[in-house]
Amino acid sequence: xxxxxxxPIVNRWVVFSAERAExxxxxxxxxxxxxxxxxxxxxxxPEHENETPPEVFALxxxxxxxxxxxxxxxxxxxxxxxxxxxxxxxGDGLYDRLSGIGAHEVIIEHPSHSATLTTLSHGEIExxxxxxxxxxxxxxxxxxxxxxxxxxxxxxxxxxxxxxSHSQLIALPVVPKTIAEELEGTxxxxxxxxxxxxxxxxxxxxxxxxxxxxxxxxxxxxxPYAPRFPxxxxxxxxxxxxxxxxxxEPELLPCAEALSQxxxxxxxxxxxxxxxxxxxxxxxxxxxxxxxxWHIEIIPKLGHIAGFEWGSGFFINPTLPEAAARxxxxxxx
Amino acid sequence: xxxxxxxPIVNRWVVFSAERAExxxxxxxxxxxxxxxxxxxxxxxPEHENETPPEVFALxxxxxxxxxxxxxxxxxxxxxxxxxxxxxxxGDGLYDRLSGIGAHEVIIEHPSHSATLTTLSHGEIExxxxxxxxxxxxxxxxxxxxxxxxxxxxxxxxxxxxxxSHSQLIALPVVPKTIAEELEGTxxxxxxxxxxxxxxxxxxxxxxxxxxxxxxxxxxxxxPYAPRFPxxxxxxxxxxxxxxxxxxEPELLPCAEALSQxxxxxxxxxxxxxxxxxxxxxxxxxxxxxxxxWHIEIIPKLGHIAGFEWGSGFFINPTLPEAAARxxxxxxx
Numbered sequence: 141x142x143x144x145x146x147x148p149i150v151n152r153w154v155v156f157s158a159e160r161a162e163x164x165x166x167x168x169x170x171x172x173x174x175x176x177x178x179x180x181x182x183x184x185x186p187e188h189e190n191e192t193p194p195e196v197f198a199l200x201x202x203x204x205x206x207x208x209x210x211x212x213x214x215x216x217x218x219x220x221x222x223x224x225x226x227x228x229x230x231g232d233g234l235y236d237r238l239s240g241i242g243a244h245e246v247i248i249e250h251p252s253h254s255a256t257l258t259t260l261s262h263g264e265i266e267x268x269x270x271x272x273x274x275x276x277x278x279x280x281x282x283x284x285x286x287x288x289x290x291x292x293x294x295x296x297x298x299x300x301x302x303x304x305s306h307s308q309l310i311a312l313p314v315v316p317k318t319i320a321e322e323l324e325g326t327x328x329x330x331x332x333x334x335x336x337x338x339x340x341x342x343x344x345x346x347x348x349x350x351x352x353x354x355x356x357x358x359x360x361x362x363x364p365y366a367p368r369f370p371x372x373x374x375x376x377x378x379x380x381x382x383x384x385x386x387x388x389e390p391e392l393l394p395c396a397e398a399l400s401q402x403x404x405x406x407x408x409x410x411x412x413x414x415x416x417x418x419x420x421x422x423x424x425x426x427x428x429x430x431x432x433x434w435h436i437e438i439i440p441k442l443g444h445i446a447g448f449e450w451g452s453g454f455f456i457n458p459t460l461p462e463a464a465a466r467x468x469x470x471x472x473x
Numbered sequence: 474x475x476x477x478x479x480x481p482i483v484n485r486w487v488v489f490s491a492e493r494a495e496x497x498x499x500x501x502x503x504x505x506x507x508x509x510x511x512x513x514x515x516x517x518x519p520e521h522e523n524e525t526p527p528e529v530f531a532l533x534x535x536x537x538x539x540x541x542x543x544x545x546x547x548x549x550x551x552x553x554x555x556x557x558x559x560x561x562x563x564g565d566g567l568y569d570r571l572s573g574i575g576a577h578e579v580i581i582e583h584p585s586h587s588a589t590l591t592t593l594s595h596g597e598i599e600x601x602x603x604x605x606x607x608x609x610x611x612x613x614x615x616x617x618x619x620x621x622x623x624x625x626x627x628x629x630x631x632x633x634x635x636x637x638s639h640s641q642l643i644a645l646p647v648v649p650k651t652i653a654e655e656l657e658g659t660x661x662x663x664x665x666x667x668x669x670x671x672x673x674x675x676x677x678x679x680x681x682x683x684x685x686x687x688x689x690x691x692x693x694x695x696x697p698y699a700p701r702f703p704x705x706x707x708x709x710x711x712x713x714x715x716x717x718x719x720x721x722e723p724e725l726l727p728c729a730e731a732l733s734q735x736x737x738x739x740x741x742x743x744x745x746x747x748x749x750x751x752x753x754x755x756x757x758x759x760x761x762x763x764x765x766x767w768h769i770e771i772i773p774k775l776g777h778i779a780g781f782e783w784g785s786g787f788f789i790n791p792t793l794p795e796a797a798a799r800x801x802x803x804x805x806x
Contacts, residue, residue, distance in 0.1 A: 456490060
């Protein structure tokens with residue numbers, strides 16, 4: 141059974157899924173194989189549906205996949221957390237731990253093996269966003285869960301192990317540290333000003349325009365003021381809303397359009413870089429936080445950036461966001 | 474001129490050293506070359522001293538290097554921050570920034586090109602620790618600096634670009650986020666209990682022993698309770714002291730011995746993994762924090778672990794620290 145443990149110094153929860161390998165020989169460095177390509181057997185391709193656990197959601201229809209499915213959501217075959225059981229809290233002297241309860245699902249974004257989120261049509265990306273929203277609304281009813289992380293690793297260097305385009309969703313009994321920090325920072329700003337910090341950032345960025353990459357009537361794509369990594373890109377909704385899953389259906393297509401623009405521009409500028417994408421949304425089960433504002437963050441993985449930053453939390457970025465934004469903004473797509 | 478900018482949401486300072494490349498083509502992924510090996514020209518080898526800036530410290534002697542130097546400390550030729558100029562703070566609407574003032578030095582740990590910190594004698598490692606202490610004591614007199622990060626990237630995958638064994642030191646006008654978080658967490662514990670959290674952790678770990686890797690009379694090597702990464706290893710001094718630079722000379726050799734044991738065991742278990750090492754020590758210029766306890770953290774870089782963790786602060790670790798500690802503890806060196 142996996143477990144969650146909290147670092148008592150910085151209050152960070154970590155999942156230990158120790159069913160996975162633990163012998164040191166497992167970690168010896170070898171040239172990690174690239175994700176399987178089209179020539180190899182892919183469990184996410186049509187007609188291989190029996191190779192994965194049965195879907196919990198599919199389009200069209202919302203339930204079991206039809207022969208001509210457009211999107212499938214399945215439980216992860218190697219979940220980081222287990223969905224069965226009771227949430228048990230226990231102490232261990234100074235330390236705190238929780239049973240490793242959670243859900244871990246995979247969103248197969250398209251039947252085609254060679255499709256990528258970057259090249260899907262706006263309508264197809266809208267389906268992915270719709271599926272995320274439906275899965276969050278469903279999982280949210282489980283009172284054991286406090287938050288859901290939706291993320292996408294694209295490319296082997298970003299952690300993808302299957303090349304067929306997919307996203308992942310992990311429902312957690314705790315709040316991830318970054319979200320907790322963002323809640324804290326925005327709470328302080330709200331207490332002082334009675335305004336949402338993200339709304340204030342949007343206001344300043346739309347006036348200043350030097351870090352703006354793209355915008356439509358409902359979403360803004362921008363380079364943040366102090367990004368840790370070159371070409372880090374955020375997608376912010378203009379409408380203040382703490383939870384992604386409360387987005388109305390009319391907003392999904394404009395959001396898909398913004399996501400498509402962000403990914404296309406990064407892909408063109410950086411020659412299809414590996415990337416990590418994370419949806420930031422407020423946790424459940426507490427009074428709706430007026431100070432939080434859901435958004436999407438995309439980090440292209442450009443070389444071996446991760447050095448002492450892991451240990452110190454101190455980042456050196458060789459690219460000013462104004463330079464990255466100008467380049468992305470001025471691309472001729 | 475480099476600059477520091479603060480992310481207003483999570484209060485994290487980031488250095489922008491924009492003299493470095495900023496065209497996107499610079500980032501296109503290629504097979505990154507391994508660090509130069511012995512066959513190539515190495516600027517850190519003896520008789521190439523003129524290829525580097527003049528040393529700010531050397532052993533033996535403490536000043537200019539003699540022909541038979543044992544260790545040299547030089548300014549980084551491509552510093553992330555500049556040492557000249559006045560520290561200027563400015564606002565930019567919502568945002569805060571600082572001129573990029575700081576020092577960035579390189580500690581060449583040994584004259585031999587093939588030596589590594591893992592294979593140096595205890596006396597040689599003691600020299601490295603002594604040099605760190607001397608450089609911190611010197612830089613600390615500069616009132617512009619608030620903290621110093623000493624770190625080592627070993628292996629190309631950990632960010633090293635020169636293979637000749639070296640560490641780095643960056644003096645900063647701000648406090649790195651991880652240290653700030655540790656200060657906050659330990660301050661809260663101290664306010665509640667009037668005890669140091671690290672001392673409490675030591676007490677519990679020395680009693681429990683399941684995460685203990687090695688110990689001598691003054692230092693303890695252990696796997697932390699909730700590590701983010703497999704085989705993450707900490708070196709804690711038994712004596713409570715907030716600042717590394719206040720360590721007495723008699724403690725340096727036992728510290729070197731502990732560091733040697735930690736690195737040797739990781740090297741043996743994981744077949745010379747790339748790693749990042751970071752010295753965690755309290756910042757300067759505020760009342761001596763009774764709640765902080767300096768220590769060293771080592772993170773082996775095992776494959777492409779960094780995925781969505783960057784975006785969410787949420788970590789999945791496949792290895793329980795008890796399993797890692799047992800393996801490292803029981804190794805027959």
